[in-house]
């Protein structure tokens with residue numbers, strides 16, 4: 001892992017709302033980077049039990065510093081651009097999530113492309129990516145492809161085919177493409193390939209069906225969304 005980007009350490013408290021938000025995003029990104037390094041070091045270390053106990057004590061102390069006000073379940077963080085933009089704590093793309101590789105997402109001609117490299121944190125068979133993690137990458141990108149196409153939806157079906165094991169520590173390309181719609185149903189294809197070894201050979205492919213909830217279901221499922229829209233209307 002790299003040392004990560006350098007960010008200002010604290011907000012000034014005197015900037016505009018936008019500046020404060022940018023400071024917040026930078027701090028979230030920096031902590032996410034350090035936590036990811038901690039998780040990777042944890043699953044790869046050969047340290048002694050004494051060292052592991054000392055580190056566990058230290059981590060417990062650090063955790064204690066983050067237990068002030070917590071977001072309520074379903075509350076959308078102010079830094080997020082939900083549903084179409086970056087989500088800072090997504091377990092796949094979130095700069096602030098220690099679970100996220102994080103996958104970078106880019107627009108392509110006919111869908112979205114994701115890029116990431118996975119390591120020990122996401123291991124399944126020794127040396128290879130966990131199959132559930134491959135499904136998670138694809139589910140996220142395929143869901144975002146629906147939103148990018150103007151038809152946001154939730155996964156109702158995700159059929160995975162694992163053709164070859166996905167190597168750890170190898171740059172990956174994930175592709176998602178909406179292939180059609182039928183009423184509220186959206187059909188999406190996805191694949192994972194290596195960006196370096198045999199980039200044309202799909203390691204994993206997926207076919208998904210996503211459904212746009214009707215307006216009543218959307219309101220019931222995502223009460224936090226109403227608050228975000230009200231926040232944006234207030235400017």
Ligand SMILES: CCCCCCCC(=O)SCCNC(=O)CCNC(=O)[C@H](O)C(C)(C)COP(=O)(O)OP(=O)(O)OC[C@H]1O[C@@H](n2cnc3c(N)ncnc32)[C@H](O)[C@@H]1OP(=O)(O)O
Nearest residue numbers: 083139140143144154155156157183185209211213214217
């Ligand atoms: C911002 C991007 C983030 C990306 C995140 C990644 C995506 C995710 O992980 S989403 C989280 C996982 N998914 C979920 O939790 C969804 C759980 N499911 C639900 O809540 C509901 O099924 C919901 C709200 C989506 C749809 O419910 P509802 O509106 O009642 O749909 P319903 O009327 O049953 O079905 C709609 C259509 O879909 C079809 N359908 C439903 N389930 C399936 C299925 N498993 N396979 C195929 N078709 C299905 C129905 O047959 C129906 O088709 P038709 O209109 O032709 O009769």
